[in-house]
Amino acid sequence: DAGVIQSPRHEVTEMGQEVTLRCKPISGHNSLFWYRQTMMRGLELLIYFNNNVPIDDSGMPEDRFSAKMPNASFSTLKIQPSEPRDSAVYFCASSSVTGELFFGEGSRLTVL
């Protein structure tokens, strides 16, 4: 299996621009997670999908953040407009009923 695939791996953008991060979960996994990792705050859960349905988005910091999962094999996290404080590594993870999380390699976002 190819594992969780994220793109882009690196994104540098200017404040105010729209950013879209993409994730392909492991086939057959029914849960998908978006996390953000920073030095100051560690790993933060942004949003959780189960069977393509958003279950908990309480971790999404602001309305500038949105996430979609149109089908079982694809999810996006969008930031519009982006701000320098959004700079972080964004991880997508998926899991099956066995419980363990499988993480992608992350998307490192730098907002100038």
Added chain:
Amino acid sequence: AQSVTQLGSHVSVSEGALVLLRCNYSSSVPPYLFWYVQYPNQGLQLLLKYTTGATLVKGINGFEAEFKKSETSFHLTKPSAHMSDAAEYFCAVTYTSGTYKYIFGTGTRLKVLA
């Protein structure tokens, strides 16, 4: 509220020495416990997990952890450190299989000295 505490944000050991990374949790229900490793510029990778059954769990790369309910601990050990073990290690807890409420510790960065 459930929580995970990792004692020591940085741990240094000599190559060949014992690795001990500490994790304590608070939980009002039986936990599922995990250790993940993160190498630079990579995502988190599962090292081992405890769900039920045997309390001593063996994982990849020679690591193991023991679930001690009385001490609410799940410390990670490896008898002999290797240079390639240098990474950040995260302890995590959840409560039943299939729940999404994973709580991660703040991580311990392991440095291995030659």
